Amino acid sequence: MITATGLTKHFDSFQALKGINLNIDSGEVYGFLGHNGAGKSTTINILAGFSKATAGACIVNGWSLDKVEHPGDLHIGYLPEEPKFYSWMTGREILLYLACQMEQPAATNRIRHLLDWADLGSASERRVGGYSRGMKQRLGMAAALLYDPDLLILDEPSSALDPEGRSQVLRLILDLKQQGKTVFFSTHILSDVERVCDRVGILSDGRMVLEKPLRQLLRENVDSMYEISFTGPCPEDLMARLRHIPGVNDVNSNEAYLTIAVDEPGPTGNAILALLSSSSLTIDSFGTRKASLEEIFIKEVGKHAV
Ligand SMILES: Nc1ncnc2c1ncn2[C@@H]1O[C@H](COP(=O)(O)OP(=O)(O)O)[C@@H](O)[C@H]1O
Ligand SMILES: [Mg+2]
Structure with a gap:
């Protein structure tokens, strides 16, 4: 679902990514770990089509990124680090607005289903400005799933949340796995990775320092x-x-x-x-x-x- 080879990113003279290789298989939940500033968001912005790598090749969801003109062409679900919504709209209105390319009544049905899935059914008519961080994050996940993508790229979906909010988001990720989706998500919270990932990659200072199936990693370090x-x-x-x-x-x-x-x-x-x-x-x-x-x-x- 994702293949990246020698991914490099410069911001002027600063090199944020120093040749990253990634290989994410279909159906995997992959935890992209690293301290703040390691280069996780920089990588994710490239993979999601929002930023261009300085060098390296990338295939995401079957598309070679150098041939993609608009991020939407990738047909993936993407959750940014800090999802922003119009605060005066309700949760349902946000999703309706984003579903503008869908036919009725399919859009209404899909939105109802996603709001329930994200446990926002009872809050769906409330303005998003009054939502908690966890609710906004779950709304962002529902928005990422609107067009039923096979691949989801989530930038720190649970990091800013309290334990209960984190548990809810992790439960949604596990549910996506059960649906057969591929999930690539970044985090700096290690227990999140332990709870949901099949494989982990550790990024440090723009380099992948380790990549292994979680079970193998834990077994080898017994x-x-x-x-x-x-x-x-x-x-x-x-x-x-x-x-x-x-x-x-x-x-x-x-x-x-x-x-x-x-x-x-x-x-x-x-x-x-x-x-x-x-x-x-x-x-x-x-x-x-x-x-x-x-x-x-x-x-x-x-x-x-x-
Ligand atoms: N637009 C930018 N211009 C200059 N430096 C940037 C920019 N975006 C990120 N960086 C730098 O690149 C490094 C990696 O940042 P980032 O990918 O956001 O890290 P992470 O998401 O792992 O916390 C940091 O040192 C950050 O300051
Ligand atoms: Mg980040």
């Missing part, structure tokens, strides 16, 4: 954290010495725990254990645990930091 509980003081130089062990990525500690992120358990674990045993630390327990998506994210982004 046992990649050592957790050591201890009593008494932690010797001052211990953290630095642990950081020097080959294969150790990160070391953190609080009053009672040391956590050590490693590339792979095994020999690195032996070296950690040997160092701890020779130190004055009083160890209560030593074990591995599964890394959370957040820890994986920090590790991957950290590896590529310049």
